[in-house]
Amino acid sequence: MAALNIKQGSTSHSAYDLRDYHAQGVASHTLAVLVDNEAGVLARVIGLFSGRGYNIDSLTVAEIDHEGKRSRITIVTRGTEEVIDQIRAQLGRIVPVHDVIDLTRTGPAVERELALLKVKSSGEKRIESLRLAEIFRASVVDSTLESFVFELTGTPDKIDAFADLMRPLGLVNIARTGVAALLRGC
Structure with missing residues (x-):
């Protein structure tokens, strides 16, 4: 049997990863x-x-x-x-x-995704996470003395950006629904 001709940069772990x-x-x-x-x-x-x-x-x-x-x-x-x-x-x-x-x-479509993000922080980081949530229009759906759970709806890029900003502030976990989409107009 001939060896696989795997391009440089590809992984040899799975045949499914051969697409560039x-x-x-x-x-x-x-x-x-x-x-x-x-x-x-x-x-x-x-x-x-x-x-x-x-x-x-x-x-x-x-x-x-x-x-x-x-x-x-x-x-x-x-x-x-x-x-x-x-x-x-x-x-x-x-x-x-x-x-x-x-x-x-x-045609142009409306795409949205729902995400829940748990952030565990205290002090200044806790205040900063609330400021960022307000900017991104994320809602606090659960709060304890040590953590928040934020609910955010938007494009996948918006959710990624919010998650990236929350990582240094104590992001612990994310749950995402996946994209729901409809064409715009009639």
Whole structure:
């Protein structure tokens, strides 16, 4: 059996890591997938990604039509235009999938994520964390004498920026929901 031809900078730990995500044309795409709300559908969609070595950066799922028993899966993934087209085509071939929309290409979309961040601090750091929370419009949803839990809604970049500022102030833990997105307009 021939050895793998692994490019410099790639890792040899997993065959899934052989894609160069820093290559030209690789971009983040948000896909909205309308599916039947039945057992095993999410596993089939996720299996498509893992079976072909595609990574999922964010995943949210919720039932959107109780009577029609439909759910919406929002997936954020990375790839070239060709890879994204291939993912869309393969998702469209799964039987309980009704529609696949690339929100990144279709038009301007509103993307939001919810995060809970626990910050453990005292003294000046505690006061500074409250100042930053006010600037970012984060809400304090729990408070003890030693810690705060902040709730923040916004773009993934906004949440990343807030988390980066909170790290030196005592960030202990983060819980994130993943991206929810809709096209703007009618």
